[in-house]
Amino acid sequence: MLKFNKDSVVGTFTVILGFCLVCSVLVSSAVVALDPFKAAAVANDRQVSILRVSGYEVQGTVAQTYEAHIQAQLLDTETGKLVPEMQAEADGYNFVSQAKNPQANVVIPSEEDIAGIRMHSKLMPVYFAHDEEGNVSRVILPFYGAALWSTAYGYVAVATDGNTIKGVTFYQHGETPGLGGEIDNPRWQALWVDKKIENPEGQLAFNILKGADHEGDGKDYEVDALSGATLTTNGIRHAAQYWLGTVYKPFLDQLRKGEILK
Known part of the structure; x- marks a missing residue:
């Protein structure tokens, strides 16, 4: 019987290969073991962001406050109707990955793609914030x-009239701190509060621009652009206008008519 010689070339490579296999098994096991913790962290971050624009302070734990005040539903963006039979999938629905699924996405015509995203999920999670009596106070989109420098992801809270913005927050982006990163500044986000999405004629009127009107006809619709961050501001403006004025319009129209919160 041949003896295994670990000092030979074959033996050395065998030892190295065995070591690599053991390491790969350990790494794979660690990844699998950490998956639940990663999922919990992602869920916690999502809940914190949603609560931030819901108008409710955390009482107890984030999870407890979220459960007490937030209810998720899936929205069919093409019809503007909720999909109650899929409610169990709504909280944490991965609309980013679904946007890449040809069976579940909407491809945006290039001339309409002002947000620069090319496609989006047909189904989107929407979050209803409830007060202590169970009444819906805001809808979070x-x-x-x-x-x-990046795709910016956020949530915008809309009042039950379907036309008044009550808050905004961004939970993921790669913009430059001190410049475009100022989209995270609470003082700038506060400028969105109580701005209207549409004018009385039903036309999209919400805007973000330099020299926003604070006294005239535009005061109810316009937010000051960030200083020194023109391109970032343009991107956020286009994103807000596209989602509020196109994707969510069928839903918001029904919300305005009182057909959602019956």
Whole structure:
């Protein structure tokens, strides 16, 4: 019987190969073991962001506050109707991955793609914030679009009238701190509060621009652009206008008519 010689060339490579196989098994096992913790962290971050624009302070734990005040539903963006039979899948629905699924996405014509995202999921999660009596106080809508250096992802909260913005937050982007990164600044986000999405004629009127009107006809619709971050601001404006004025319009129209919160 041949003896195994670990000092030979074949023996050395065998030892190295065995070591690599053991390491790969350990790494794979660690990844699998950490998956639940990663999923929990992602869920916690999502809940924190949604609560931030819901108007409710965390009482107890994030999970407890979220369960007490937030209910997720899936929305069919083409019809503007909720899909109650899929409610169990709504909270944490991965609309980013579904946007890449040809069976589940909507391809945006290039001339309409002002947000620079090319396609989006046909189904989108929407979040209803409830007060202590169970009444819906706000509806929270995910939105995203191309900024300067990254795709910016956020949530915008809309009042039950379907036309008044009550808050905005961004939970993922790669914009430059101190410039485009100022989209995270609470003072700038506060400028969105109580702005209207459409004018009385039903036309999209919400806008973000330099020299926003604070006293005239545009005061109810316009937000000041970020100083020194023109391209980032343009991206956020286009994202907000596309999602509020196109993707969510069928839903918001029904919300305005009182057909959602019956």
